[in-house]
Amino acid sequence: EIVMAQSPATLSVSPGERVTLSCRASQSVSSNLAWYQQKPGQAPRLLMFGASARATGTPARFSGSGSGTEFTLTISSLQSEDFAVYYCQQYHNWPPFTFGGGTKVEIK
Amino acid sequence: QVQLQESGPGLVKPSGTLSLTCVVSGGSIRSNDWWNWVRQPPGKGLEWIGEISHSGSTNYNPSLRSRVTISIDKSKNHFSLKMSSLTTADTAVYYCARGRGKYDEWGQGTLVTVSS
Numbered sequence: 001e002i003v004m005a006q007s008p009a010t011l012s013v014s015p016g017e018r019v020t021l022s023c024r025a026s027q028s029v030s031s032n033l034a035w036y037q038q039k040p041g042q043a044p045r046l047l048m049f050g051a052s053a054r055a056t057g058t059p060a061r062f063s064g065s066g067s068g069t070e071f072t073l074t075i076s077s078l079q080s081e082d083f084a085v086y087y088c089q090q091y092h093n094w095p096p097f098t099f100g101g102g103t104k105v106e107i108k
Numbered sequence: 109q110v111q112l113q114e115s116g117p118g119l120v121k122p123s124g125t126l127s128l129t130c131v132v133s134g135g136s137i138r139s140n141d142w143w144n145w146v147r148q149p150p151g152k153g154l155e156w157i158g159e160i161s162h163s164g165s166t167n168y169n170p171s172l173r174s175r176v177t178i179s180i181d182k183s184k185n186h187f188s189l190k191m192s193s194l195t196t197a198d199t200a201v202y203y204c205a206r207g208r209g210k211y212d213e214w215g216q217g218t219l220v221t222v223s224s
Contacts, residue, residue, distance in 0.1 A: 001170070034210040034211075042216075043214035043216055044203075044211070044214060045214075046211060056212070089154075089209075091208070091209025091210055094167065095156075095169055096169040096171070097209050098156065099153055099154040099156070102154075
């Protein structure tokens with residue numbers, strides 16, 4: 001099973017700041033990595049796939065990078081609606097598809 | 109636009125069996141998609157349970173395989189989850205989702221509590 005690790009667990013930021021979230025895989029997942037955003041009481045929403053492709057409706061301030069075992073999700077200028085928990089997920093080797101533990105982006 | 113909606117009992121007794129259904133609307137479950145169950149214990153992260161194709165092929169999380177069955181009913185445009193031998197550790201919000209590894213449509217989720 002591929003283990004996904006996200007850091008940091010919590011990030012305290014102010015609106016307008018640039019935010020970088022990290023995701024590391026225990027073995028190479030190539031570019032088969034997705035990012036999700038989850039707000040309280042809601043289902044996750046697909047943000048990125050293929051490590052760097054935006055899903056339909058994802059604003060351009062979100063960008064993804066990386067391949068192999070190291071990945072990054074960047075929010076260029078944090079908006080109020082971006083405060084949420086972000087999860088990475090690998091879909092390179094399965095079963096199982098595996099998620100990281102999440103990074104909570106909270107208001108500073 | 110495809111929408112997914114979970115339904116099923118919100119309370120199940122320990123050692124019992126959980127049965128949930130996900131109805132697909134706005135599209136056909138016969139399409140070349142995979143249909144998934146994902147769960148999230150309160151305050152915790154996401155865990156993939158398993159998937160089923162439109163033709164009935166399945167894959168399960170090895171950690172749950174012995175207790176899980178996912179089935180599909182194309183005539184009713186829905187797919188289902190059964191999980192047996194429940195413990196309190198199975199208390200979670202259960203989501204259904206569409207996709208193969210990356211999930212672009214999700215149901216709103218249904219909370220299942222395992223308690224006597």
